[in-house]
Amino acid sequence: MKPNLPPLLIIDDEKNMRLSLEAVMVDEGYKVVTLESAEQGLKALEAEDFFMVITDARLGGMSGYEFLEKVRQRWPRMPILLITAYATPRLAVEAIKAGAIDYLAKPFEPEELLHAVARCAERHQLIEENITLKTRGSEVYQLDQIIGECGKMRDLKRLIQTVAPTDATVLILGESGTGKELVAGALHSLSARKSANYVRINCAAIPEALLESELFGHEKGSFTGALKQKLGRVEEAGGGTIFLDEIGDMSRPLQAKLLRFLEDGTFTRVGGNEELQVNVRLIAATNRDIIDAIRQNHFREDLFHRLNVVQFRPPPLRERDQDIVLLAEHFLAQFTRSMNKTIQRLTQGAIAKLKSHHWPGNVRELRNVIERAVILENSPEIRPESLPDFQLEARLRKSGDVSIAASETLDDYLSNYEREVILATLEQHHYSLTKTADQLKISRHALRYRMQRLNIGGGSGFDDESTAPSAREN
């Protein structure tokens, strides 16, 4: 027997052929379903899982080739072995082109058949293992991956160690990029559930109509598109932890079902009647203002209290002054390693620049900034020039909210705005006219003209790169 392998589907309109194929496969321990036509085959594929299909090329009704094409469209990864009466090179090419993984010409030896099927079985197993590995291991963060020595982060890590071994439900609140996912992962990996599954669902990324079935599963036929029974992710997380990320985006009806699940671990699949139960620890997170969501009636207050048994609040980066350098050095080491570069340190100027920034995107933003700097930097240290112009960005953000002064005309306003943009871009490119003009997608001549008109730099004091390339730019 091949215990973990779904059955193999055999389609042939000749009864004797069906029977002998089935006999060979069953002898070898495969589970087999045999059918007479391609039409029946398609229906079966919709209803059940198979690891591969063996089909005759010539069938009454839809031909094996047509069938191949249909399967290729709907189930692109399903391996199909085509059996043809006469193998000509042309036929072989057609079969492979149409998407068959392999073909056999009649008559063939049972060994040839078994060999081809074994390859498909192996492939299937590999893919499955890979999927499980992915959901199990790779994304589960450990406590030591949380970098931070400031008081708030020390407290946070201490609280993780205290709460992780319990089964308490946890709610993680915090701005985007503060490390909520890290906290969730560390809670799982420090718990007694660590060898069981850790399942993460991003409630904002899954369409509302599908989220319930994703979470709790569905019975076959419960809605259009529910072709097979599907287990819920809560079942997959049985004995382990489920992390509901972006829970603030969950619809109110589903919030009610989740509340019931939290009370006693029971649930029913979509379209099912049977009450099921699993033992799962729940962690939820959101970057939304949850209190405001409750006030606006978007989030159930009772669910909030049920989730909020222990609350974590990873602090925004701007409140973690000393950690900025620590994190920057951490990411620097990480990216120089992965990009095979030899950048040793951040210059004092770079550190000052990092510290002066407000970090609206928190640690994620810092990580991106350092990654970009490592790509750009050619010297052995990160200099301020390799960091983005935070002031420019802030200024452009600010000028995004249009408010026109009482005395100002539209022309004044537009000129001022144009001056701001040109000045900021000049600054960003260390007053190189060529680069500034490039970025603004105008000619150098046009840039000079506008600078004169806006009275920027009085038309002098700028490097003419054609004769004097600025040393600061390298």
Ligand SMILES: Nc1ncnc2c1ncn2[C@@H]1O[C@H](COP(=O)(O)OP(=O)(O)OP(=O)(O)O)[C@@H](O)[C@H]1O
């Ligand atoms: N304390 C930390 N130490 C090391 N890396 C961190 C830390 N905090 C965050 N990161 C890194 O920053 C990035 C963003 O973290 P994470 O995905 O956990 O943020 P989040 O709070 O879930 O944000 P969002 O609300 O946008 O989902 C990740 O690459 C993560 O590894």
Ligand SMILES: [Mg+2]
């Ligand atoms: Mg997140």
